[in-house]
Amino acid sequence: MNLDTPHERLIQRLGAHGKLEDEHKAAVRALPMRVRDFADDADLVRQGDRPKECCLIVRGMACRYKLVSGGKRQILSICFTGDLPDLQSLQLEVMDHSISALTVVRAAFIPHEAMKALWAEHPALGQLFLKHALIDAAIFRDWVANVGRRSAYERIAHLFCEVFIRMQSLGLAATDSFRLPMTQSELGDATALSTVHVNRVLQQLRRENLIASQGDVHEIVDWEGLKQAGDFDESYLHQGRGGDVN
Amino acid sequence: MNLDTPHERLIQRLGAHGKLEDEHKAAVRALPMRVRDFADDADLVRQGDRPKECCLIVRGMACRYKLVSGGKRQILSICFTGDLPDLQSLQLEVMDHSISALTVVRAAFIPHEAMKALWAEHPALGQLFLKHALIDAAIFRDWVANVGRRSAYERIAHLFCEVFIRMQSLGLAATDSFRLPMTQSELGDATALSTVHVNRVLQQLRRENLIASQGDVHEIVDWEGLKQAGDFDESYLHQGRGGDVN
DNA sequence: CGTGTTATTGACCAACATCAAACTTAGTGG
DNA sequence: CCACTAAGTTTGATGTTGGTCAATAACACG
Numbered sequence: 022m023n024l025d026t027p028h029e030r031l032i033q034r035l036g037a038h039g040k041l042e043d044e045h046k047a048a049v050r051a052l053p054m055r056v057r058d059f060a061d062d063a064d065l066v067r068q069g070d071r072p073k074e075c076c077l078i079v080r081g082m083a084c085r086y087k088l089v090s091g092g093k094r095q096i097l098s099i100c101f102t103g104d105l106p107d108l109q110s111l112q113l114e115v116m117d118h119s120i121s122a123l124t125v126v127r128a129a130f131i132p133h134e135a136m137k138a139l140w141a142e143h144p145a146l147g148q149l150f151l152k153h154a155l156i157d158a159a160i161f162r163d164w165v166a167n168v169g170r171r172s173a174y175e176r177i178a179h180l181f182c183e184v185f186i187r188m189q190s191l192g193l194a195a196t197d198s199f200r201l202p203m204t205q206s207e208l209g210d211a212t213a214l215s216t217v218h219v220n221r222v223l224q225q226l227r228r229e230n231l232i233a234s235q236g237d238v239h240e241i242v243d244w245e246g247l248k249q250a251g252d253f254d255e256s257y258l259h260q261g262r263g264g265d266v267n
Numbered sequence: 268m269n270l271d272t273p274h275e276r277l278i279q280r281l282g283a284h285g286k287l288e289d290e291h292k293a294a295v296r297a298l299p300m301r302v303r304d305f306a307d308d309a310d311l312v313r314q315g316d317r318p319k320e321c322c323l324i325v326r327g328m329a330c331r332y333k334l335v336s337g338g339k340r341q342i343l344s345i346c347f348t349g350d351l352p353d354l355q356s357l358q359l360e361v362m363d364h365s366i367s368a369l370t371v372v373r374a375a376f377i378p379h380e381a382m383k384a385l386w387a388e389h390p391a392l393g394q395l396f397l398k399h400a401l402i403d404a405a406i407f408r409d410w411v412a413n414v415g416r417r418s419a420y421e422r423i424a425h426l427f428c429e430v431f432i433r434m435q436s437l438g439l440a441a442t443d444s445f446r447l448p449m450t451q452s453e454l455g456d457a458t459a460l461s462t463v464h465v466n467r468v469l470q471q472l473r474r475e476n477l478i479a480s481q482g483d484v485h486e487i488v489d490w491e492g493l494k495q496a497g498d499f500d501e502s503y504l505h506q507g508r509g510g511d512v513n
Numbered sequence: 514c515g516t517g518t519t520a521t522t523g524a525c526c527a528a529c530a531t532c533a534a535a536c537t538t539a540g541t542g543g
Numbered sequence: 544c545c546a547c548t549a550a551g552t553t554t555g556a557t558g559t560t561g562g563t564c565a566a567t568a569a570c571a572c573g
Binding site: 217 | 550551552553554
């Protein structure tokens with residue numbers, strides 16, 4: 022079964038918290054999807070848009086962001102393969118943020134009509150979508166606290182912990198390392214820090230032997246230490262006992 | 268019709284974005300609710316809890332918050348009369364944050380079972396709950412940007428704009444003033460600033476004739492100026508063209 | 514009144530931003 | 544394969560926003 026196929030990707034993701042019934046799998050496979058590829062850095066959806074489709078990330082990584090006065094940018098969350106980053110557009114007319122590709126991205130667009138029909142036909146699937154959206158909200162909450170009340174050092178450690186755990190539970194990370202295709206300037210937009218300061222904090226994390234980085238792959242050298250540095254408690258990710266992927 | 272009654276309060280709120288069918292009103296009225304009163308500052312729900320009920324704010328104001336290392340607190344959002352601040356607990360087992368009363372609060376607790384049954388029986392109502400949760404998420408996103416990328420001055424102005432618009436659309440504010448029962452220290456927890464700095468920014472906002480405050484009621488002296496000061500664009504609140512309350 | 518909470522003020526300090534330059538890396542075309 | 548370029552990283556010097564500390568003033572409530 023080719024997981025690079027949009028429908029199978031969605032089935033895999035929806036099944037991450039428990040097996041899907043065959044009937045539901047069939048329903049998902051019947052969903053109309055329009056596949057589109059995006060270059061690194063392109064916007065998949067833009068603030069102010071009024072989407073008529075939901076977007077599924079089939080391959081690659083993306084992020085949500087907002088622009089504020091003075092041209093500053095705040096990244097709101099990282100989106101992985103299998104994520105549905107604009108489920109909200111089902112109920113909220115206009116996009117209040119943009120979604121941008123962190124890598125080359127293949128996305129599939131599902132008409133709202135089809136999503137709503139699926140939701141109505143198979144309430145159990147609807148609940149899975151709902152759960153996906155609620156976990157997103159939990160992550161936003163955590164980012165408010167991260168950006169608001171933690172030091173630069175804690176923020177970056179925390180971000181790395183979150184990304185590592187999430188990627189791992191999706192089967193996107195090795196046992197002790199992960200690839201995060203973000204420049205230091207983008208890490209700054211995610212943690213509300215300047216590029217220069219991100220650089221200094223990364224050096225400190227390496228100096229203290231919590232992580233080791235080559236390019237954009239980061240190795241977790243001392244997981245307990247990193248969690249502690251980042252004041253990280255993964256329960257907000259609501260993953261039960263980790264993902265049973267595969 | 269007594270709006271201080273939990274069921275009517277919920278009906279009013281769900282109808283804020285469009286009239287409710289009689290059949291739906293009846294279904295809501297049949298919902299079992301356990302009413303409970305809370306003192307100022309008491310926790311309605313606590314981080315780590317595994318609620319079996321959803322909480323409806325019948326009267327008063329509350330806030331969600333998280334604690335981070337070092338005992339610092341980050342307020343995540345303000346909850347008004349009619350809000351359902353822990354809808355998420357329907358799908359997410361454990362609370363990742365606490366909810367605390369900003370005033371004396373009357374809350375009604377609705378068993379998850381009953382909510383789920385209502386949702387299944389009346390998908391249209393389910394969609395309204397969903398929308399409520401999605402607007403919450405939009406507000407969290409905005410707070411990430413507010414706390415992350417705006418100056419102290421902008422943050423407080425922005426918070427005031429949000430609270431004013433939301434209260435107004437719920438019929439909880441006068442035309443040009445609102446009561447926000449938060450101390451300066453609590454405003455600091457909401458904007459990730461120190462009490463002292465909140466005080467100074469408030470003075471500046473008053474000096475510049477954007478607001479005038481007596482106690483915890485804040486008068487909007489110059490709405491356009493305040494919006495500009497707070498880099499405020501209300502579209503993220505997704506209120507269509509304002510609330511048709513009453 | 515007295516007592517506790519909140520608001521205000523001033524002096525000082527630290528974390529992080531900004532600026533500017535050098536260095537590294539990866540990609541491109543001759 | 545090497546020069547050339549553009550993007551990203553690293554470093555140092557300096558500046559600013561907002562934090563901390565500590566004291567005083569204003570209120571609110573019993």
